[in-house]
Amino acid sequence: xxxxxxxxxxxxxxxxxxxxxxxxxxxxxxxxxxxxxxxxxxxxxxxxxxxxxxxxxxxxxxxxxxxxxxxxxxxxxxxxxxxxxxxxxxxxxxxxxxxxxxxxxxxxxxxxxxxxxxxxxxxxxxxxxxxxxxxxxxxxxxxxxxxxxxxxxxxxxxxxxxxxxxxxxxxxxxxxxxxxxxxxxxxxxxxxxxxxxxxxxxxxxxxxxxxxxxxxxxxxxxx
Numbered sequence: 001x002x003x004x005x006x007x008x009x010x011x012x013x014x015x016x017x018x019x020x021x022x023x024x025x026x027x028x029x030x031x032x033x034x035x036x037x038x039x040x041x042x043x044x045x046x047x048x049x050x051x052x053x054x055x056x057x058x059x060x061x062x063x064x065x066x067x068x069x070x071x072x073x074x075x076x077x078x079x080x081x082x083x084x085x086x087x088x089x090x091x092x093x094x095x096x097x098x099x100x101x102x103x104x105x106x107x108x109x110x111x112x113x114x115x116x117x118x119x120x121x122x123x124x125x126x127x128x129x130x131x132x133x134x135x136x137x138x139x140x141x142x143x144x145x146x147x148x149x150x151x152x153x154x155x156x157x158x159x160x161x162x163x164x165x166x167x168x169x170x171x172x173x174x175x176x177x178x179x180x181x182x183x184x185x186x187x188x189x190x191x192x193x194x195x196x197x198x199x200x201x202x203x204x205x206x207x208x209x210x211x212x213x214x215x216x217x218x219x220x221x222x223x
Contacts, residue, residue, distance in 0.1 A: 029175045037070040045072050049129060053161045053208050054080075060124025064151060066113035066144065067131030071097045077127060078106045085123070087113040114143040118151045126152055128160040133173075133180050141181065145193035152213040158195060161208045183207040 035041055050073065061082040068074045068086045070093065078084045078101070085107045088094040094110035101108060109116070114135070126148040135141045148158055163169055165180035186209055187198045195211035202208075 029173070033070070035172070036072070042072045042075070045129070046076050049073075049161055049206075050076050052206075053127075053129065053159050057125070057157060057159050057210065059127075059159075060156070062123050063125045063127060064118070064123045064148070065127045065129075066148070067128060067134060068097065069093055069131070071100065073127075073129045074101070074106060078104060081105070081125075083107070085109060085118070087111055087116060089113065114140055114147050116147060116151065120150055121153050123152050124156050126156070126158045128158075130162055132160070132162045134177050135179060136177055137179060141179070142189055142193060145190055145195070149194040149213050154213055154215045156213045158190075158211045158213075159209070161206055163206055164202065164204075181207060 059081050063077065063081045063084050065074060065077055065084060065086045068088055069090075071086075074084065074086055074097065083105050086097060087109045088097060089110070089112050091110060094108055097106075098108040098110075109118075111117075128144070128148075132141050132144070135144065145158075152158065162181050164183065169180070170178055183200055183202050186200045186207065190198045190209065190211045194213065196214045197210075197212040199210045200207060
């Protein structure tokens, strides 16, 4: 199974160089943002995370990515699909993404991915990478699952990954949001959101998941 020691080491190295400093209101703290924008993290995303998550997965032509942050995941994903829509809640990050990907196959939306105005049954696949723990509650995470099921085509696939909880990661998130996902309950949460054929897999550092929107849709309701 894939070893994420390299990605864990990126965070550890940054924490050793400087203590994580609290954010000034909801966004990542400075150290965390540096890590998620770093060359080391870009290499980890391209060489390890995305190949692991997309193993044996066909994304199709029209894909949505939620919570791209600085966009290192978007850099890799947009080269793999015909059309990529990304939804980013933070204004500055969304603006930077829109500028950087102008004129490409990436459409950047500044908004809340748990409640979008995107049409039903549109996307062939949905991707969320190392972002679930940034949502402020488990209820918001579940709302995201429901929303992604809504916007996926029948038979469309959701794939994602997140880090397994650790004290080192909690220290990295001081002053910003850290709600880790428990892999033991992820399958039932995805099924409650309307997905079928759910698969959850872990290694020492991360959890990955795949789930499919049923061809005959029994849609979960949003609050």
